[in-house]
Amino acid sequence: MASVYRHRNGWQASVTVDGRNQKKNFADKKSAVAWADEMATDMRKTAHTPRLGGPAKVTLARMLFEYAHLYTIGKRSYKSELDRISRYLEAASLPRLKAEVSASGGITLRPLTQPLAAQALPRAFAAHRRTRMDNHAGTHEWRTHLANRLVKDLSPADFRTFLAKAKSDGLSDSTMQKELALLKHAFNMASNEWNWVAFESPLAKLKIPKGGPPRDKVLSAEAEARFKAALAECDNPLMLPLFEFAIETTGRRGSLLKLHWSDIDLEAREAVLHRTKSGKNVHVPLTQRAVEILRNLPREAGEARVFPMSAEAVGAAWDRACERAGLSDFRFHDTRHIGTTRHARRLRNPSLLKQITGLQTDAMLARYTHFMLDDVLELLDATEPAPPSGSPTPTCAGPATPSIGEMRRLNKARRVQSTTPSVEAIAEAAHPNAAAGNVVAVDFAARRRAVA
Numbered sequence: 001m002a003s004v005y006r007h008r009n010g011w012q013a014s015v016t017v018d019g020r021n022q023k024k025n026f027a028d029k030k031s032a033v034a035w036a037d038e039m040a041t042d043m044r045k046t047a048h049t050p051r052l053g054g055p056a057k058v059t060l061a062r063m064l065f066e067y068a069h070l071y072t073i074g075k076r077s078y079k080s081e082l083d084r085i086s087r088y089l090e091a092a093s094l095p096r097l098k099a100e101v102s103a104s105g106g107i108t109l110r111p112l113t114q115p116l117a118a119q120a121l122p123r124a125f126a127a128h129r130r131t132r133m134d135n136h137a138g139t140h141e142w143r144t145h146l147a148n149r150l151v152k153d154l155s156p157a158d159f160r161t162f163l164a165k166a167k168s169d170g171l172s173d174s175t176m177q178k179e180l181a182l183l184k185h186a187f188n189m190a191s192n193e194w195n196w197v198a199f200e201s202p203l204a205k206l207k208i209p210k211g212g213p214p215r216d217k218v219l220s221a222e223a224e225a226r227f228k229a230a231l232a233e234c235d236n237p238l239m240l241p242l243f244e245f246a247i248e249t250t251g252r253r254g255s256l257l258k259l260h261w262s263d264i265d266l267e268a269r270e271a272v273l274h275r276t277k278s279g280k281n282v283h284v285p286l287t288q289r290a291v292e293i294l295r296n297l298p299r300e301a302g303e304a305r306v307f308p309m310s311a312e313a314v315g316a317a318w319d320r321a322c323e324r325a326g327l328s329d330f331r332f333h334d335t336r337h338i339g340t341t342r343h344a345r346r347l348r349n350p351s352l353l354k355q356i357t358g359l360q361t362d363a364m365l366a367r368y369t370h371f372m373l374d375d376v377l378e379l380l381d382a383t384e385p386a387p388p389s390g391s392p393t394p395t396c397a398g399p400a401t402p403s404i405g406e407m408r409r410l411n412k413a414r415r416v417q418s419t420t421p422s423v424e425a426i427a428e429a430a431h432p433n434a435a436a437g438n439v440v441a442v443d444f445a446a447r448r449r450a451v452a
Contacts, residue, residue, distance in 0.1 A: 002036040004029060008105035012074075017043035020051065020193045023074055025106030051194035055151035060183075061092030063151055067186045068097055073107045076275075082109075084179055091144040138165040151190075154202045159183075163209070173209035180208045218338055223327060230321040239317050241293050242307050243335065248290035250339035252276065253314060253332045259306045261299075266291055 002015045011029045013036040015022045022039050026032040052058040052066060064085045072081045078099055086096040095111035102108070142165045146158060159180065166176050180203060187201035219227065231240040246256060255273040263272045269286040276282050286294075297306065314332065322330050 002040045004032045004036055010102070010104035010106045012106075013039070015039045015043060020195060022070060025073070025102075025104075025108070027102060027104035027106060048195060050196050051190070054196055055190070055199050058151055059092060059148055060151055060154065061088045061094055061147040063190065064088050064183075064186060065094060065097070067189065069109055071185075071189060073099070073109060078107065080178075081182060084182055087140075087143060088147040091140070091147040136166075136169045136171065139169045139171060141165075151187075152199075156202050156206045159203060159206055177209045180206075184208070218334075218341055219327075219330070223325070226325040227321060227327060227330070230324040231317075233324065234317050234321060236309065236313070236317060237298060238307055238309060239314070239321070241297055242309075242314070245290060245293045245307075246332070246335040247339040247342070248287050248293065249273075249284050250336045250343070251284065252336065253311060255282075257305070257307055257309060257311060257314070260304045261306055262304070264294065264306070266294060 001017070002013065004011060004013045006012075007025060011026045011032040013024055013026065013032040015036050017040065020043060022043065024032075024035055024039075026035065050057075052063065068082060068085050072078050072085065075081060082097050082099055089096055095113055097109045098112050100108050100110050139162070142162050146154065146162060149158075163176060163180075184201065184203040187203055190196050191199050191201060228240060228243070231243055234240070242256065245251075246253070249256070249271065251259075251273055255276050258274065259271065263274065264270075264286075266286075269288075269291055271284045271286055271290075273282045273284060294306070300308070318332055322328070
């Protein structure tokens with residue numbers, strides 16, 4: 001079955017034969033239809049032939065190379081997924097893949113003949129990459145082992161060892177969850193659509209990490225001041241404004257780096273973040289501080305982007321600033337948590353907060369909002385009711401801070417005094433008709449205490 005339909009700013013052709021699917025993007029409909037007809041004919045000729053010869057003929061790296069051309073190009077997160085796939089390709093001496101987007105929005109993959117390690121990288125970024133590779137040497141070594149093995153020889157034990165290596169190298173559960181989810185989907189597509197008869201995914205029964213607890217990083221005023229000072233020392237003068245603007249708008253790094261001046265209306269105080277993670281355009285109201293940041297930004301003639309930087313450059317500069325400021329485990333995405341929390345303190349209105357942040361559910365709003373202890377105490381003090389009149393207040397005689405034993409004896413004496421009737425009350429109860437002056441009452445309890 002072949003179908004051609006509108007996709008982004010162009011056309012996408014999709015051909016499915018016996019569960020196998022092929023997709024490709026085109027600038028015009030005529031080219032998409034021609035490709036779909038040709039591909040459908042070729043796929044019918046090889047309908048019962050396993051793609052790539054089957055799991056006994058192909059390595060994991062070669063399988064992921066094919067997967068990228070068939071499925072990754074149709075995903076919104078294709079960039080990050082290509083980065084993960086390219087690690088396996090490079091480990092198996094295959095070319096890394098780079099996505100190129102045409103004017104019509106179509107995506108094609110181009111192999112990079114030069115390995116990343118041999119590329120002339122900026123000095124700071126090269127040092128940053130070497131440090132990461134050294135820290136994750138065990139994981140990289142085991143990934144190389146997996147990439148070069150035939151798919152049929154892979155077992156759940158191999159991936160369990162891979163997880164253990166990653167854990168010992170300090171990789172987070174979230175990082176490994178994303179990588180294993182990619183591999184699991186690739187195995188499932190091969191089993192369902194590539195005519196790999198009797199193939200069972202080695203990840204079918206492996207428990208994949210859930211991704212770890214939610215982030216709750218909120219900087220103190222002192223730590224934020226140190227980090228801003230570190231960002232101000234960066235060679236790129238846009239790093240500090242980017243950090244502050246990210247807090248004010250709660251925008252993600254990818255959305256802010258794609259932001260164009262044409263997406264901003266300073267008079268109306270609004271910015272449009274296109275095709276965010278949710279797939280929607282988010283209209284962000286700009287605070288006065290956000291407008292001030294934009295007005296003071298340095299601009300180059302002919303530059304359309306507000307922050308003309310790559311994600312890699314931002315990441316490298318961010319890590320160096322964290323090191324100078326003495327901060328550990330502080331990520332760019334944490335600015336989204338910080339900004340959401342600050343807006344929540346000011347607005348205290350979930351509906352308005354969702355409009356600013358682009359978060360769609362109360363659960364996600366709660367995930368990004370982190371009130372500090374001072375915030376909670378302030379609200380408790382402001383709403384604490386006055387104590388009811390006549391309520392007992394613990395008091396004690398003697399030292400200003402009596403011991404627990406002294407307070408216990410004082411409380412017991414107060415209780416005995418309030419519950420023991422007086423001599424006059426006892427006499428009146430015994431002789432209700434007698435005159436108070438003619439009744440002789442004896443305090444036997446006092447007498448017994450005196451004898452004792």
